[in-house]
Amino acid sequence: MGFTSKNKPEAFSLTQPSKIEKFIPYFLIAPALSYLLFFIGYPLAQAVVLAFTDSSGHFTLAHIKYLLYSPESMFYTAFKDTLALAAVIIPIQVMLALGFSLLLSTNFKGREFALYAFVLPLTISDVAGGLIWYTMLSTNGFFNKMLMAAGIIASPIQFFGYQYRYMEFLAIVIAEVWRATAIVFVIIFAGLQMISKDYIEAAEVFGAGTWEKLRHIIFPMLKPSLQAALIIRTLFAFQVFGVVWVLAGRDIPVLAGEAYYEQTELYHYGVAALYALIIAALSVAVGYIYIKMFRAQYLEVGR
Amino acid sequence: MVSDVVKYYLRRVVFYGLVTVSVLWILTPIVIAILYAFSTTHDYYSPKVVIPTHFTLKHIQELLALGAGPAIMNSIIVASLTILFSFVLGLPAGYAFARYAFRGKDSIKLLIIGLRMFPIIIIAVPLVTLYIRLGLNDTLLGVALAHTSMALPFVILITSSIFAGVPTELEEAGMIFGLSRWGAFLRITLPLALPGLAAAAIFTFIMSWNEVFMASVLTLTNRTLPAFILTSAMAAPDFIKFAASFIMVLPAMIFVFIARRYLIAMWGITLR
Amino acid sequence: MHVVNVRLENLVKRFGKTVAVNGINLEVKHGEFIVLLGPSGCGKTTTLRCIAGLEKPDEGRIYFNERDVTYLPPKDRNVSMVFQSYAVWPHMKVYDNIAFPLRLRKVPKDEIDRRVKWAAEMLQISELLDRYPHQLSGGQRQRVAVARAIVVEPDVLLMDEPLSNLDALLRVKMRSELKKLQRRIKVTTIYVTHDQVEAMTMGDKIAVMNAGRIQQVGTPEEIYLKPANTFVAGFVGTPQMNFVDVTVVSEGGKSYLDAGDFRIEVSSDVAEALKDYEGKGVILGIRPEHMYPIELAPKNVKGPTIKGVVDFVEALGSDTIVHVRVGSKLLVVKVSGSHHFTLGSDIVVMLDISKMHVFDKSSTKAII
Numbered sequence: 001m002g003f004t005s006k007n008k009p010e011a012f013s014l015t016q017p018s019k020i021e022k023f024i025p026y027f028l029i030a031p032a033l034s035y036l037l038f039f040i041g042y043p044l045a046q047a048v049v050l051a052f053t054d055s056s057g058h059f060t061l062a063h064i065k066y067l068l069y070s071p072e073s074m075f076y077t078a079f080k081d082t083l084a085l086a087a088v089i090i091p092i093q094v095m096l097a098l099g100f101s102l103l104l105s106t107n108f109k110g111r112e113f114a115l116y117a118f119v120l121p122l123t124i125s126d127v128a129g130g131l132i133w134y135t136m137l138s139t140n141g142f143f144n145k146m147l148m149a150a151g152i153i154a155s156p157i158q159f160f161g162y163q164y165r166y167m168e169f170l171a172i173v174i175a176e177v178w179r180a181t182a183i184v185f186v187i188i189f190a191g192l193q194m195i196s197k198d199y200i201e202a203a204e205v206f207g208a209g210t211w212e213k214l215r216h217i218i219f220p221m222l223k224p225s226l227q228a229a230l231i232i233r234t235l236f237a238f239q240v241f242g243v244v245w246v247l248a249g250r251d252i253p254v255l256a257g258e259a260y261y262e263q264t265e266l267y268h269y270g271v272a273a274l275y276a277l278i279i280a281a282l283s284v285a286v287g288y289i290y291i292k293m294f295r296a297q298y299l300e301v302g303r
Numbered sequence: 304m305v306s307d308v309v310k311y312y313l314r315r316v317v318f319y320g321l322v323t324v325s326v327l328w329i330l331t332p333i334v335i336a337i338l339y340a341f342s343t344t345h346d347y348y349s350p351k352v353v354i355p356t357h358f359t360l361k362h363i364q365e366l367l368a369l370g371a372g373p374a375i376m377n378s379i380i381v382a383s384l385t386i387l388f389s390f391v392l393g394l395p396a397g398y399a400f401a402r403y404a405f406r407g408k409d410s411i412k413l414l415i416i417g418l419r420m421f422p423i424i425i426i427a428v429p430l431v432t433l434y435i436r437l438g439l440n441d442t443l444l445g446v447a448l449a450h451t452s453m454a455l456p457f458v459i460l461i462t463s464s465i466f467a468g469v470p471t472e473l474e475e476a477g478m479i480f481g482l483s484r485w486g487a488f489l490r491i492t493l494p495l496a497l498p499g500l501a502a503a504a505i506f507t508f509i510m511s512w513n514e515v516f517m518a519s520v521l522t523l524t525n526r527t528l529p530a531f532i533l534t535s536a537m538a539a540p541d542f543i544k545f546a547a548s549f550i551m552v553l554p555a556m557i558f559v560f561i562a563r564r565y566l567i568a569m570w571g572i573t574l575r
Numbered sequence: 576m577h578v579v580n581v582r583l584e585n586l587v588k589r590f591g592k593t594v595a596v597n598g599i600n601l602e603v604k605h606g607e608f609i610v611l612l613g614p615s616g617c618g619k620t621t622t623l624r625c626i627a628g629l630e631k632p633d634e635g636r637i638y639f640n641e642r643d644v645t646y647l648p649p650k651d652r653n654v655s656m657v658f659q660s661y662a663v664w665p666h667m668k669v670y671d672n673i674a675f676p677l678r679l680r681k682v683p684k685d686e687i688d689r690r691v692k693w694a695a696e697m698l699q700i701s702e703l704l705d706r707y708p709h710q711l712s713g714g715q716r717q718r719v720a721v722a723r724a725i726v727v728e729p730d731v732l733l734m735d736e737p738l739s740n741l742d743a744l745l746r747v748k749m750r751s752e753l754k755k756l757q758r759r760i761k762v763t764t765i766y767v768t769h770d771q772v773e774a775m776t777m778g779d780k781i782a783v784m785n786a787g788r789i790q791q792v793g794t795p796e797e798i799y800l801k802p803a804n805t806f807v808a809g810f811v812g813t814p815q816m817n818f819v820d821v822t823v824v825s826e827g828g829k830s831y832l833d834a835g836d837f838r839i840e841v842s843s844d845v846a847e848a849l850k851d852y853e854g855k856g857v858i859l860g861i862r863p864e865h866m867y868p869i870e871l872a873p874k875n876v877k878g879p880t881i882k883g884v885v886d887f888v889e890a891l892g893s894d895t896i897v898h899v900r901v902g903s904k905l906l907v908v909k910v911s912g913s914h915h916f917t918l919g920s921d922i923v924v925m926l927d928i929s930k931m932h933v934f935d936k937s938s939t940k941a942i943i
Contacts, residue, residue, distance in 0.1 A: 028399035029411065032392040032455055036418050039426065039452035046429035103322055110322070116559065117326045120333070123506075123555035125513030127529050131548030132336040138541055140348055142335045178332060201629050202662035205733075206676035206723070207650040216675070220666045231420075239422045242515040245533055256424050256516060263428055263520055276425035283422055307646040311631075 044280075050273035063270035073271075078253040079278075085169070085244075085254065086237035089176050093233065094226070096177065097184035101192045102214075121182040129179035130172075130246035134160075137171050160247065168248040175243050180236070184229045191225025192218070227294040234290070235283045255279050333552065340549035344542060362546035369539065371550065374531035377443055381518070381527055382511035384447035386504050389454040390462075394500075397462025398488070402471070419456035426452060427517040434521065441523045449521060450511045458507060465499035466492060505558050512554055578605040579640055579730040579763050581626065586635035588621050595621040596632070597787030603780075608757050608764045610778035612771060614810070618787040619767045623733050626765060628652050639730060650679075655724035656733040659740065661716045663708045669695075669719050670704040676727045694722040697756060714745045721753070725760060732757070732764040738773060750776055771811045775799070783807045800930075805939040808860050808932060814896060814907050817866070819859045820936070823852045832859055832933075836902025839879035839926065848943055849933065857942065860932035863896065863909035869923040871910055878928035881906070885916045899924055 054060040067075045100118050104111060121129065136142050137159040144156035158164045159171045195218065203217045219226075241256035250257065259275035262268040343357040399405075400412065430449060431440060439445035469492050477487040515529035522530055532547045581603040588596040596618040603609050611619040624630040626637060628649035637645045644652050655676070663672050673694055677687045695701045698718040708716055717737060724732060737753070738746045754777045757764050768774055774781045775795045783790045783798060783806070791803040802808035808816045821832040830846035831838045841849070849857070867873070869880060886905060887898035890913060897908045897916050908924055916922065933943040 022405070025399040025403035025405045025408075028395035028403075032396040032459055033411065033415070035392055036415065036452060036455055039448070040418050040421055042433065043426045043429035044421070046432065047425050050429055050432065099321075100325060103318070103325065108319075108322075114322055114326050117329045120329060120555075120559050123509045123513075123558055124552055125515060125529060125555075127515050127532060128513070128548050128551035128555070131532070131544050131551065132332050134541075135336045135339050135545045135548060136332050140541065142332075142339070178329070196660070196662070198658050198660045198662035199664055201649075202656070202658055202664070203675075204629065204649045205627055205654060205656045206727070207679040209650060212679060216667075217664060235420055235422070239424055239516070241424075242529065242533065256422075259424050259428060260516065260520060263431065269428070269432060272428045276422070276428045279422045280425045283420065287420065307643075311646040311648075 074253040127242035130243035133175035187229040385450040388451040393458030400463040401466035612774040613784035655729035661720040694726040858934040865930035
């Protein structure tokens with residue numbers, strides 16, 4: 001389609017737009033917009049309030065103090081672990097997603113089936129993903145049984161339990177890489193599809209091998225998609241909760257998990273709100289960094 | 304030249320190998336999880352039995368007995384309500400974006416996309432206090448409203464592109480032949496958009512079905528399935544967990560089968 | 576640039592059930608400009624892509640100077656290609672686009688600079704080197720594509736309908752420019768198009784293709800004057816050649832081609848060539864430009880005449896096209912210059928007997 005939203009002719013141009021007609025789009029959008037603004041604006045404001053007021057409504061820094069200094073607060077660990085998980089998982093996912101996208105960019109027998117397979121995890125929740133990998137990695141799970149039956153190991157590898165925290169970390173990484181790569185894949189794949197085949201074929205004809213094709217043609221033209229994918233993925237990564245809870249409980253504290261715990265177990269609404277605000281701040285900061293990082297090299301990609 | 308041919312076929316072999324490994328990597332855990340969900344405890348504990356051969360429904364039944372049944376019902380109710388609310392609010396907005404050019408269109412669109420970026424945690428946590436005041440705490444309606452705020456941007460963007468895909472000429476033709484604008488929408492645009500809308504509805508269902516944080520925070524006794532699993536099922540023995548994973552994954556599998564073609568297009572559009 | 580012949584041997588390429596290329600045998604000599612001409616879907620582009628290495632043939636072989644390149648990836652074939660969409664990379668400046676093939680071959684920097692400037696000069700885009708593709712017009716982008724293609728001095732230059740996206744005036748201009756360019760750098764060139772005017776004006780040789788097969792290979796004159804079958808005869812030349820079903824009849828020592836609505840006498844040589852078709856049906860072919868209203872026929876043209884009625888007239892200024900109705904048949908006559916013909920009036924048309932073609936009805940091959 002050659003139309004963008006900017007130069008698409010206004011619909012219903014059969015008659016001159018009457019006074020009311022001008023406002024119709026606003027009427028149509030207003031309910032949804034106000035709903036969103038309320039449901040997001042209000043909690044946002046409320047979160048700030050909760051974080052900095054005590055139960056009698058007075059301004060207080062008690063929650064912050066609790067967060068930073070209380071021996072029960074797992075803030076530092078949670079912060080560190082959340083970032084660690086993101087730092088490990090996201091690069092792996094981006095590379096895998098790129099690899100899958102490139103594999104699927106050519107036509108071959110069974111391509112549609114492979115596509116469905118790669119896209120399948122999109123619909124699996126992180127809790128379900130965690131549970132599936134629990135099935136795979138538990139003491140009597142598939143992975144261990146297979147290795148034992150093949151004689152590679154004598155007793156099962158322990159992935160879970162507090163003393164195996166590092167294994168739990170690994171299990172979470174595996175589960176998340178398995179499940180959430182699809183999200184990155186879909187964006188990058190769509191972006192790859194949009195690169196006209198001619199550009200890549202021209203590179204092939206003029207002497208580019210696989211690596212050169214990637215470096216000079218595909219990567220530069222994928223930058224917008226990569227940027228979008230990274231932003232989305234990182235934002236989600238900071239909110240990681242279900243899969244960690246399912247596989248490691250509080251052995252590996254994460255920011256969202258702590259928020260949940262403080263909220264539902266300890267009823268420390270203020271602290272929970274603080275966690276929420278920190279996650280939001282992190283997201284905004286990282287989003288900003290990504291946009292700056294990509295804009296510097298972002299070149300207008302023509303049609 | 305012989306080596307040319309060999310190199311060519313070698314590349315093909317490596318290529319197909321990579322594809323096969325990748326596909327197996329994705330599919331195997333799902334298959335295993337399903338198999339294990341139904342395997343007998345005997346098979347499960349025998350170290351020699353890598354792939355179970357005996358099956359039972361016992362674990363599923365135990366899971367349901369534990370309280371998964373009501374949880375599933377709750378999830379279905381919440382998801383259905385979410386679809387209802389988000390479509391009632393979002394469809395008109397999507398139509399407006401698709402058919403009208405108006406001042407501030409791009410900014411509003413950007414705002415909606417930006418709102419979607421907010422972590423749900425920061426929405427859920429303060430909502431609790433609000434809900435307590437409104438009496439919505441621990442209600443399915445409350446969860447549905449929260450889910451709607453999560454799903455709404457998606458629904459707006461998706462319905463917008465679906466409607467944009469229906470050529471305006473068709474509506475205009477309808478209006479020339481006597482339909483009002485509303486009539487044209489009802490009789491021409493809507494039927495044509497229906498497949499896409501159906502896929503969007505299913506996807507919204509899945510989003511709500513999978514959502515765990517808000518559901519866990521906002522409910523206590525009326526838990527949805529993910530919330531239920533998070534709290535009650537975690538303490539249960541392993542095979543209960545396997546059964547749980549199966550039940551959670553089942554709608555996803557069905558959905559992917561039904562709406563395969565739309566999946567990529569939808570996610571690709573919304574996440575841009 | 577070294578001598579490169581291209582040879583295609585029994586090339587076959589299928590896409591699912593469709594056979595796009597169905598047994599192509601072709602030889603292109605060094606320095607030749609050969610045009611693959613044919614309608615959409617005839618397999619010409621697929622053939623070109625096989626030569627480039629972008630498609631792998633299902634059967635057959637491709638040779639560059641007797642070296643089997645069938646399985647070589649494109650980058651190892653030292654070919655260049657001008658794509659129909661130009662495929663000028665949008666994120667690189669014009670200079671970098673042209674320099675790209677050289678950079679990949681690790682050519683030293685100053686050599687790259689020299690060659691890029693040379694190619695740009697050839698295509699008259701030297702002032703555009705610092706711009707980005709989206710700042711250029713379609714015609715300029717096309718020149719960038721061509722410059723990029725010649726900068727490496729390829730063994731084979733491939734062009735896939737490079738002029739089809741240009742407007743008519745530009746197209747005419749670029750036709751001659753491309754041909755002159757090819758003459759200067761003397762590279763073996765294979766050019767794909769559906770436009771027979773392009774083919775006729777640019778090609779040293781033309782390979783007319785249809786339904787995956789080569790119908791005829793020859794110089795533009797051969798293709799025009801001696802088409803091998805009805806397809807080639809009908810595809811080249813505007814307006815299209817007149818085809819009439821006729822029966823070979825001999826009567827009273829003379830031979831005729833009887834169309835029912837009219838009959839023309841043929842010479843004894845022609846009758847001799849047609850002796851196996853006595854009493855049978857054949858197809859008579861005569862080009863509109865080889866038919867003349869009798870009063871306008873040049874003096875040296877001799878041939879049988881046909882009486883008809885003026886059905887329709889197209890005045891093009893440089894030529895006049897007259898549609899003549901003869902009974903149930905409609906013949907098209909092309910007259911040079913501007914002439915007036917009254918609709919419905921009687922007209923006598925003379926056929927240039929020396930330019931007449933006869934085709935076998937079932938095989939469509941030319942007999943004469």
